[in-house]
Amino acid sequence: xxKPVAVVIAxxxxxxxRKLVESVxxxxxxxxxxxEHQQLLKSMENKIAYLKMNPQxxxxxxxxQIPGKYIQLYKVTNLWKMDLIDGWRLIYTLKNEExxxxxxxxxxxxxxTYDKVFNYRKSR
Numbered sequence: 846x847x848k849p850v851a852v853v854i855a856x857x858x859x860x861x862x863r864k865l866v867e868s869v870x871x872x873x874x875x876x877x878x879x880x881e882h883q884q885l886l887k888s889m890e891n892k893i894a895y896l897k898m899n900p901q902x903x904x905x906x907x908x909x910q911i912p913g914k915y916i917q918l919y920k921v922t923n924l925w926k927m928d929l930i931d932g933w934r935l936i937y938t939l940k941n942e943e944x945x946x947x948x949x950x951x952x953x954x955x956x957x958t959y960d961k962v963f964n965y966r967k968s969r
Contacts, residue, residue, distance in 0.1 A: 848941075850900050852893050852948045855919070861953070862889075881931065888930040889953070896927075896948045900939050903927040912962055919951060932956030 854862055868882045877883075895902050903925035915921045921938040929935055936952040936959075954962060 848944065848946050850897050850946045850948060852896050852950065854950045855952075857918075858950065858952055865889075884930050885933060888933070889935065892927045892929060892935055893950075896937070900946050900948045901925070903935075903937065906963075910963060912964075914962075915951060919949070921951075924951075926959075929953070932959075934959040 865882060865886055869880075869886050872880050872882060904927070906924040906926060908923075911921065911924045915924055915936075915938070919938065923938055925937050925939065927935045927937070932955060934952075934954045934956070935950060936954065937948050937950045940947040940949060952962075960966070
């Protein structure tokens with residue numbers, strides 16, 4: 846029997862996610878129907894729905910490249926990324942619990958911040 850998958854957002858970024866939702870709601874109240882905020886939120890919602898169907902849908906980050914902050918803060922043993930719209934990245938880990946699989950969203954980065962956190966450099 847296949848375990849159900851629950852997707853949760855880590856407390857550290859939950860506030861940022863809620864602010865994004867509030868921004869989108871405010872934009873829609875003001876008649877704005879297509880913005881970067883709305884596109885990012887829709888992209889995130891689509892990826893979260895996809896994670897519920899396939900938690901390994903993202904790209905596994907090699908263990909040697911997992912930033913220490915994730916190991917220290919969350920005790921992760923695996924880290925995954927999913928590409929969002931406009932170069933944004935959704936970072937998550939998987940936890941195999943007794944009754945379900947948890948996909949825990951740990952961060953959402955724009956492309957330059959993602960490159961900095963994961964120590965990627967632009968090629969010249």
